[in-house]
Amino acid sequence: MMQRNLIAEGGVLEFDPDFLSLEESEELFLFLQKNVAWEQKYYTDRKTGQQYPQPRLTAWFADNTDMAYSYSGVTQVVQPWIPVLLDLKNKIEKITEAKYNSVLLNYYRDGNDSVGYHSDNEKELGKNPNIASVSLGATRTFILQQYRSLESNGSIIPYAAGYEEYELTSGSLLVMSGTTQHFWKHSIPKTSRPGPRINLTYRYFHS
Numbered sequence: 001m002m003q004r005n006l007i008a009e010g011g012v013l014e015f016d017p018d019f020l021s022l023e024e025s026e027e028l029f030l031f032l033q034k035n036v037a038w039e040q041k042y043y044t045d046r047k048t049g050q051q052y053p054q055p056r057l058t059a060w061f062a063d064n065t066d067m068a069y070s071y072s073g074v075t076q077v078v079q080p081w082i083p084v085l086l087d088l089k090n091k092i093e094k095i096t097e098a099k100y101n102s103v104l105l106n107y108y109r110d111g112n113d114s115v116g117y118h119s120d121n122e123k124e125l126g127k128n129p130n131i132a133s134v135s136l137g138a139t140r141t142f143i144l145q146q147y148r149s150l151e152s153n154g155s156i157i158p159y160a161a162g163y164e165e166y167e168l169t170s171g172s173l174l175v176m177s178g179t180t181q182h183f184w185k186h187s188i189p190k191t192s193r194p195g196p197r198i199n200l201t202y203r204y205f206h207s
Contacts (some may be wrong), residue, residue, distance in 0.1 A: 138195030
């Protein structure tokens with residue numbers, strides 16, 4: 001059952017730790033691990049110009065083959081949908097009552113793979129994006145940190161008091177909506193926990 005959490009400045013978090021059964025999540029993890037064309041992307045250090053590999057592998061699936069997705073200096077080239085990803089999309093849409101036309105997959109090979117603090121605020125995702133995240137495999141900690149606040153006069157100021165943390169177990173579903181991406185950043189830090197993990201973030205991409 002989805003648990004709803006209203007956070008600062010109009011953000012909304014919904015969480016279902018049992019969205020998929022253990023059997024469903026294990027089967028889907030193994031299928032994606034073996035059958036997705038995973039990509040190793042690189043980011044460029046702005047000061048030195050040196051390139052470094054992202055600490056994870058990625059893949060991007062979408063309705064339209066022209067829907068290239070760029071973020072943090074990285075461009076994801078779209079791959080055509082595969083049935084299991086479409087089936088999962090349809091299941092999430094029924095629960096969230098939102099529409100999605102794409103999914104970004106992240107493959108964390110072990111506890112050394114991670115993603116730093118960021119917001120999914122690219123213009124192609126719209127003003128208040130609904131982002132549905134399914135976790136498969138090893139449990140990882142998901143951290144949200146508020147980084148700015150809205151004053152009564154309408155101005156936005158730096159602010160870092162709000163904090164949320166979720167343990168993303170295999171088969172869990174976390175949905176971020178409302179103004180979450182405007183005032184909060186999120187991350188998956190490195191961990192000593194063993195085991196690989198795959199994360200699927202469904203979103204609506206405005207091309």
